[in-house]
Amino acid sequence: MPATPYLRVDLARLRGNIRAAADLAANGGVGLRPHVKTHKCVEIARLQLAAGAVGISTATLGEAETFVRHGFDDVFIAYPLWLDTTSAGRLTDLTGDARVAIGVDSVEGAANAGRLLGGSAVELLVEVDCGHHRTGVPPEEVVAVATAAARTGLSVRGVFTFPGHSYARGAPAEAARDEAAALSRAAEELTAAGLPPRVVSGGSTPSLAHSDLGVLTELRPGVYVFGDAQQWELGVMPPSAVALTCRTSVVSHAGGRVVLDAGSKVLGADRAAYATGYGRLPEHPEARIVMLSEHHAVVDLAGAALPPLGSRLDVVPNHVCNAVNLVDTLFAEESGELRAWPVAARGLNA
Amino acid sequence: MPATPYLRVDLARLRGNIRAAADLAANGGVGLRPHVKTHKCVEIARLQLAAGAVGISTATLGEAETFVRHGFDDVFIAYPLWLDTTSAGRLTDLTGDARVAIGVDSVEGAANAGRLLGGSAVELLVEVDCGHHRTGVPPEEVVAVATAAARTGLSVRGVFTFPGHSYARGAPAEAARDEAAALSRAAEELTAAGLPPRVVSGGSTPSLAHSDLGVLTELRPGVYVFGDAQQWELGVMPPSAVALTCRTSVVSHAGGRVVLDAGSKVLGADRAAYATGYGRLPEHPEARIVMLSEHHAVVDLAGAALPPLGSRLDVVPNHVCNAVNLVDTLFAEESGELRAWPVAARGLNA
Numbered sequence: 001m002p003a004t005p006y007l008r009v010d011l012a013r014l015r016g017n018i019r020a021a022a023d024l025a026a027n028g029g030v031g032l033r034p035h036v037k038t039h040k041c042v043e044i045a046r047l048q049l050a051a052g053a054v055g056i057s058t059a060t061l062g063e064a065e066t067f068v069r070h071g072f073d074d075v076f077i078a079y080p081l082w083l084d085t086t087s088a089g090r091l092t093d094l095t096g097d098a099r100v101a102i103g104v105d106s107v108e109g110a111a112n113a114g115r116l117l118g119g120s121a122v123e124l125l126v127e128v129d130c131g132h133h134r135t136g137v138p139p140e141e142v143v144a145v146a147t148a149a150a151r152t153g154l155s156v157r158g159v160f161t162f163p164g165h166s167y168a169r170g171a172p173a174e175a176a177r178d179e180a181a182a183l184s185r186a187a188e189e190l191t192a193a194g195l196p197p198r199v200v201s202g203g204s205t206p207s208l209a210h211s212d213l214g215v216l217t218e219l220r221p222g223v224y225v226f227g228d229a230q231q232w233e234l235g236v237m238p239p240s241a242v243a244l245t246c247r248t249s250v251v252s253h254a255g256g257r258v259v260l261d262a263g264s265k266v267l268g269a270d271r272a273a274y275a276t277g278y279g280r281l282p283e284h285p286e287a288r289i290v291m292l293s294e295h296h297a298v299v300d301l302a303g304a305a306l307p308p309l310g311s312r313l314d315v316v317p318n319h320v321c322n323a324v325n326l327v328d329t330l331f332a333e334e335s336g337e338l339r340a341w342p343v344a345a346r347g348l349n350a
Numbered sequence: 351m352p353a354t355p356y357l358r359v360d361l362a363r364l365r366g367n368i369r370a371a372a373d374l375a376a377n378g379g380v381g382l383r384p385h386v387k388t389h390k391c392v393e394i395a396r397l398q399l400a401a402g403a404v405g406i407s408t409a410t411l412g413e414a415e416t417f418v419r420h421g422f423d424d425v426f427i428a429y430p431l432w433l434d435t436t437s438a439g440r441l442t443d444l445t446g447d448a449r450v451a452i453g454v455d456s457v458e459g460a461a462n463a464g465r466l467l468g469g470s471a472v473e474l475l476v477e478v479d480c481g482h483h484r485t486g487v488p489p490e491e492v493v494a495v496a497t498a499a500a501r502t503g504l505s506v507r508g509v510f511t512f513p514g515h516s517y518a519r520g521a522p523a524e525a526a527r528d529e530a531a532a533l534s535r536a537a538e539e540l541t542a543a544g545l546p547p548r549v550v551s552g553g554s555t556p557s558l559a560h561s562d563l564g565v566l567t568e569l570r571p572g573v574y575v576f577g578d579a580q581q582w583e584l585g586v587m588p589p590s591a592v593a594l595t596c597r598t599s600v601v602s603h604a605g606g607r608v609v610l611d612a613g614s615k616v617l618g619a620d621r622a623a624y625a626t627g628y629g630r631l632p633e634h635p636e637a638r639i640v641m642l643s644e645h646h647a648v649v650d651l652a653g654a655a656l657p658p659l660g661s662r663l664d665v666v667p668n669h670v671c672n673a674v675n676l677v678d679t680l681f682a683e684e685s686g687e688l689r690a691w692p693v694a695a696r697g698l699n700a
């Protein structure tokens with residue numbers, strides 16, 4: 001067994017989660033293009049493709065390069081990249097081995113991409129803001145961006161959005177309605193302008209079950225493969241579906257509490273406004289991690305007896321994407337056997 | 351230049367910070383044993399030793415192994431390790447090349463260490479809780495732990511604490527007083543029990559200037575080499591002393607705000623209760639990062655004109671230790687030249 005703390009994947013649960021999203025997409029007649037930033041792991045992306053995914057989504061060029069190097073041949077970098085000569089060259093290189101698309105959310109970005117990507121096969125999707133208010137243009141401005149892109153000779157594949165405002169208690173269904181409304185309006189505008197979208201892409205793990213598959217043609221969830229304490233606390237995935245945990249050891253009983261050897265350097269420091277602590281313990285659902293530093297998690301066990309010093313406890317990280325990005329290896333367990341899976345795209349932010 | 355986002359170290363400021371702490375320790379007649387978990391970087395630890403550090407502190411066995419492999423010969427793992435056969439073997443192996451000590455904060459931990467470390471040269475320091483309430487025993491319980499350790503034949507070097515409650519506005523001076531009171535009491539108890547401490551160790555970056563060098567014989571600050579937005583906002587280090595920034599690019603003007611290509615996967619997701627955002631911008635001290643996701647920082651520029659798309663902006667991470675642990679390389683700048691410094695102990699949580 002590896003030394004604690006380490007991240008452990010329950011392969012049976014992982015397969016179940018992969019299958020559930022694949023079925024949802026297949027039954028709805030839409031494509032599933034999972035976001036691999038969650039796991040950054042070639043072995044897991046292969047399971048997703050084997051279950052019917054049409055391709056993968058990444059957040060960065062470095063992630064895209066890693067997966068293309070491992071044979072993935074259809075990648076959408078779902079991010080409004082601002083290209084320069086170097087990144088445009090890296091992107092163009094990828095098109096020798098894969099179908100490649102990137103996001104764009106401004107007329108200037110479209111013009112810049114057109115200038116740098118020349119007559120390349122890289123396609124663009126215009127990002128729409130459906131209420132998360134991070135990146136993306138309002139639906140009524142999609143035509144301006146798409147026209148600027150088309151003018152440079154680049155192919156505009158369609159539109160995409162991220163309904164990230166689904167990450168709040170009670171918000172997923174409404175976020176999915178916002179997503180459908182914004183994408184529907186954007187698609188109508190593009191069609192009216194003679195640039196009908198081939199792809200209308202959305203999706204987030206909290207809103208997934210509410211996605212309007214009459215509007216969307218593609219889903220890009222990421223977290224669904226593992227789940228995490230955020231999904232648990234939002235009521236999106238029950239703890240029994242969570243496929244990744246951090247195995248920890250009890251190192252201290254200081255102050256009559258349990259202190260674990262896992263901290264923000266393996267769990268991540270995420271704590272959303274709705275989170276009740278810094279991660280959750282499946283064996284102790286009433287417990288809360290009340291204090292987290294780099295290598296300590298202080299647990300309030302809500303009156304339960306203290307597990308002995310040296311014993312093992314599993315923790316579900318709040319935000320699994322950031323936890324995975326802290327380790328070089330995931331340990332996937334099936335029938336008591338552990339396999340080491342490299343986090344191949346770890347740390348590739350650029 | 352590396353692609354953004356990347357972490358950049360201002361070498362002149364780094365040297366200045368290293369010198370200031372070295373002077374403080376030398377003038378007070380105490381040893382400086384910097385915590386290398388902040389930088390995990392051999393090149394920076396060498397600068398600290400060259401400036402007079404007596405050795406290094408680490409949080410994990412993996413960090414200790416990395417530094418010993420690079421020639422560091424005096425390491426204190428300032429953590430109450432719960433040993434098993436494997437980790438005890440790794441620890442004993444280190445003693446061939448270095449003077450090694452670990453922390454302990456329970457009678458059971460001392461007995462366990464004694465059982466597994468046999469007649470090894472590994473020394474113990476008893477951890478005292480001085481008010482942070484994470485790990486460590488109250489000062490009046492130090493003798494019990496030290497006696498249990500001494501009974502096994504292990505050498506007890508002394509006591510240590512971490513005044514982590516210095517991390518709050520206005521708290522550093524009082525935290526330093528708590529530290530001195532707890533360590534002083536612990537040292538008296540040990541002396542009265544015939545186990546006088548050779549080392550009385552404390553220190554944190556916020557409380558460093560207030561440390562009672564009549565009580566402490568050793569200081570273990572970590573963050574002081576770089577500083578970060580936490581130190582800036584606590585008033586401990588001015589922005590002009592901050593030696594590490596994340597260089598980012600403006601990728602979007604969505605919603606009339608600036609969106610940068612740096613998110614929680616390079617800055618870390620830390621946001622202390624007193625933090626005013628998710629990092630600070632030295633060129634725009636009034637600005638705040640109001641929203642942070644994995645690859646986006648949304649900035650409210652407080653009315654300033656939007657920097658153009660594609661332009662560069664520097665961000666000071668909230669908590670530099672977690673930011674550094676996300677990258678494989680630091681880029682150290684001096685006189686316009688960049689040197690790539692590996693984050694040699696990145697990700698070594700165990």
